[in-house]
Amino acid sequence: MTNLAVVAHAADDLRIDDIGEPIPDADEAVVAVAYGGVCGSDLHYWRHGAAGASILREPLVLGHELSGTVVRAAADGSGPAVGTPVAVHPLTPRGDGVTPWPEERPNLAPASTYLGSAMHLPHTQGGFAERVALPTRMLFPLPAGLDLRTAVLAEPAAVAWHAVGQAGDVAGRRVAVIGSGPIGLLAVAVALHHGAAEVIATDLHELPRSLAEARGARALDARDEAAIAELHADVVIESSGTVPGLASAIAAARRGGTVVLLGLQAAGGVTAPLATAITRELTLTGSFRFGGEFVDVVQALADGSLDVDGIVTHVVPAGDAVTAFATAADSSASSKVVLAFDGR
Known part of the structure; x- marks a missing residue:
């Protein structure tokens, strides 16, 4: 039997390779992958041969959003x-024996590995394959009523869940989300799930704005600086990972408000209106991956209280991965793009 996988070899070199049958360790199960969500990091490996400081040095099976x-x-x-x-x-949390980190927050372990990542050598191979061997601690059985296509959103939804949690209790509060890509839309959904009184989402493009409105949010054009500055939001989730988005997030926050930095900014220094953050006494807090929230997300997806309807805009056969990646790279025409490995 073949075991076809989506493998990044270098920038602009994405292939469908036969990687052979997985050989599991004693604590690993073999999973027939049904769906895999295309993430921004997957796109970076495809386009640039690197995702931030994680540089391809050997072929890498992509993919960490899996069901x-x-x-x-x-x-x-x-x-x-x-x-x-x-x-x-x-996630596999791991310390490096030198750097201190709070052990109750496994997402901050300094030497952690993540499926489909080139951070370490050898790379941590991902799950965009017909069959993969995975440690059983990574596997969360789906509750009744949760289908595999919806369950593929558990990982990115957990990222959004963690980010909203970084702001504390949002019940009854006004929340703004800067950038309505898939993670931003999931942050909108999580904020509403957690009882936010109002959610306002921004984006440059009509499609993500319309999807945010379908969740029950009010949508603004990201270029409407005057309207954003008038939001006076209690909590702002910066999800765009751009310098203009960071400026908008600070502008959108009320005095004494909280800005959660979810979108990953470029390495090194970035320009930001910190004088405004200081004089408004804003709380700026980072958000990186997630930890124990995963089980709560799976349950919320199963009972329907986390509204993710419509966030998956394209399901593409895994054999057409290059087409799927190109579609996912066009945020004006797509939201979450999912690869189907089971022929559906």
Whole structure:
């Protein structure tokens, strides 16, 4: 049997390779992948051969947003049985023996690995393949009512859930989300799930703005600086990862408000209106990946309280990965693009 995978070899060199049958360790199960969500980091490896400081030095199976079904249980008896549908938590927290970090926050472990990442050598191979061997601690059985296509959003939804949580309790508060790509839309959904009184979302493009409005948010053109400055939001989630987005996030926050920095800015120095942040006594807090929120996200997806309807705009056969990646790179025409590995 072939085991076809989506593999980045270098910038602009994305291939469908046969990587052979997975050989699991005793604590690993083999999962038949159903769906894989295309993330911004996957696009960076495809376009640039690097995602930030993570540079391709060997072929890398991409993918960390995954759902599938266990087809071979772990030999040590841990984890789900054959036939169990699962979502995948892609983090392996690990310290480096030198750098201190709060152990109750596994997303901050300094030497962690993440599926589909070139941060370390050898690279941490991802899950964009027909079958993958994964540690059973990564596998979360799906509750009744949660289908595999929706479950592929568990990982990016957990990123958004963590970001909203970084602001504390948002119930009854006005929340602004700067940038309405897939993560931004999920942040809108999470803020509403958590009881925000009002959510305002910005974006440059009509499609993401319309998807934000479908969630129940008010949408603004990201270029409307006057309207953004008049928001006086209690909480602002900066999801664009751009310098203009950072400026808008600070402008949108009320005095004494909180700005959560979710979108990853470029390495090194960036320009920001810090004088405004100082005189308004804003709280600026980072948000990186997620930790224990994954189980809550899976349950919220299952019971329907987290509204993600319409965020997946394209489902593309994995064999057409290059087309799927090009579609995902056009944020004016797509939101979350998902690869289908089971022929659906």
